[in-house]
Amino acid sequence: MRFLAALVMLALSLSLTESVMVCYVESWAAHRHEKFDVEDIDPNLCTHLLFAFAGITSDGEISVLDPQHELCDNGGDCAFDRFTALKKQNPELVTILSVGGWAEGSEKYSKMAADPAMRKVFISTSMALLKEHDFDGIDMDWEFPTQRNGMPEDKENFVTLMGELADALHAEGMILTAAVSPSKYTIDDAYDVPGLAEHLDLLNVMTYNLHGDWDNYVHHQSGLYPYKDDTGNNKYLNNDFAINYWIELGMPSNKIVMGMPLYTACWTLDDPSQTDYYSPAEGTYSFNYYEFCYNLKMHPDVWVIKTAEGMNEPYAYYEKLWCCYENHTSVAIKANYAKEHNLAGMMVWSLDLDDYQGKCHDRNFDLIRTMVENFSGSDEVQKSQRR
Numbered sequence: 439m440r441f442l443a444a445l446v447m448l449a450l451s452l453s454l455t456e457s458v459m460v461c462y463v464e465s466w467a468a469h470r471h472e473k474f475d476v477e478d479i480d481p482n483l484c485t486h487l488l489f490a491f492a493g494i495t496s497d498g499e500i501s502v503l504d505p506q507h508e509l510c511d512n513g514g515d516c517a518f519d520r521f522t523a524l525k526k527q528n529p530e531l532v533t534i535l536s537v538g539g540w541a542e543g544s545e546k547y548s549k550m551a552a553d554p555a556m557r558k559v560f561i562s563t564s565m566a567l568l569k570e571h572d573f574d575g576i577d578m579d580w581e582f583p584t585q586r587n588g589m590p591e592d593k594e595n596f597v598t599l600m601g602e603l604a605d606a607l608h609a610e611g612m613i614l615t616a617a618v619s620p621s622k623y624t625i626d627d628a629y630d631v632p633g634l635a636e637h638l639d640l641l642n643v644m645t646y647n648l649h650g651d652w653d654n655y656v657h658h659q660s661g662l663y664p665y666k667d668d669t670g671n672n673k674y675l676n677n678d679f680a681i682n683y684w685i686e687l688g689m690p691s692n693k694i695v696m697g698m699p700l701y702t703a704c705w706t707l708d709d710p711s712q713t714d715y716y717s718p719a720e721g722t723y724s725f726n727y728y729e730f731c732y733n734l735k736m737h738p739d740v741w742v743i744k745t746a747e748g749m750n751e752p753y754a755y756y757e758k759l760w761c762c763y764e765n766h767t768s769v770a771i772k773a774n775y776a777k778e779h780n781l782a783g784m785m786v787w788s789l790d791l792d793d794y795q796g797k798c799h800d801r802n803f804d805l806i807r808t809m810v811e812n813f814s815g816s817d818e819v820q821k822s823q824r825r
């Protein structure tokens with residue numbers, strides 16, 4: 439067992455010398471109008487593919503949330519097996535099952551993590567499911583310890599759970615990652631950072647939704663740096679702060695993966711002549727990147743595209759609709775930041791929201807491809823795509 443663990447660590451340290459591109463895939467994209475299924479994934483684009491999501495039962499067992507889609511039983515669609523079979527096309531690809539997500543809530547996880555017997559049940563049922571479907575690890579996406587009907591003890595229990603889960607995974611040559619909050623107050627309450635650093639192979643910091651439809655003004659949901667007029671708590675709501683805070687509290691930079699939203703955040707402006715950050719507005723529905731970029735492309739005359747002073751990220755407005763998003767330039771700048779700050783790499787939420795059909799750009803998955811190219815400093819990916 440110790441030998442295997444040593445091999446895992448060696449493999450990890452080798453793979454970490456190159457930047458990771460961690461890509462979540464929304465399983466429910468297979469049911470949406472613009473259907474995106476496993477076969478739409480380019481297996482040579484991301485280093486890590488994360489299947490979102492599995493859940494847990496009230497007894498703490500891992501649970502398959504959409505068995506008809508994910509399993510083969512009863513004429514099911516076998517999405518788990520088709521997903522992990524992408525490794526046949528790219529043997530270096532790491533396929534991970536992500537457990538949790540916003541919709542799962544926090545309470546069941548809080549209960550499970552607090553109870554040694556339930557933790558055992560979670561870990562043993564998880565290991566069995568991973569092996570049955572040939573996954574290479576777990577991404578723990580508990581949103582969030584101590585929050586949303588969690589309890590103060592979650593902070594300690596989360597680390598205990600991660601330690602036991604990491605031991606079980608590493609013994610089988612698998613890895614453990616976690617998706618975590620970018621918010622200072624949640625980080626303070628929820629995470630024992632040195633403890634997590636000991637157990638996690640990668641930390642996916644969800645540096646998006648930093649502003650959103652709950653704000654009664656417009657702003658960017660994933661600014662790399664603070665905006666000149668940010669004051670108080672808003673000074674913390676940017677990628678640079680979140681990443682540095684995790685590092686300051688003890689997370690090694692080379693385990694940190696910086697998150698990138700491939701969707702917009704949108705508001706309806708109170709007054710269409712006031713469009714700068716902090717203009718009064720009411721939150722409204724957001725778009726997937728592939729549909730938003732297509733709208734911009736088809737109606738270049740109606741949209742006004744801008745960047746706020748001192749910021750890198752674009753926003754666009756049309757009459758009263760105001761949306762922040764990411765483009766080729768802003769993702770390159772963030773990937774470059776990850777590289778320069780010796781981070782592990784970048785994460786996207788999510789692969790299926792990029793321009794996967796190449797309707798906006800002269801190639802598919804332009805935003806993810808741009809980040810990978812920036813890491814490698816070459817057009818290698820583009821070449822492998824053409825092959």
Ligand SMILES: *[C@@H]1O[C@H](CO)[C@@H](O)[C@H](O)[C@H]1NC(C)=O
Nearest residue numbers: 743744745751752765766767
């Ligand atoms: C991205 O948006 C910024 C801000 O509007 C703009 O300066 C830049 O040219 C855009 N990049 C591309 C590739 O369109």
Ligand SMILES: *[C@@H]1O[C@H](CO)[C@@H](O)[C@H](O)[C@H]1NC(C)=O
Nearest residue numbers: 770771774811812814815816
């Ligand atoms: C990476 O992005 C930075 C910032 O936009 C840019 O200066 C640099 O040229 C890019 N490198 C590559 C290889 O694309």
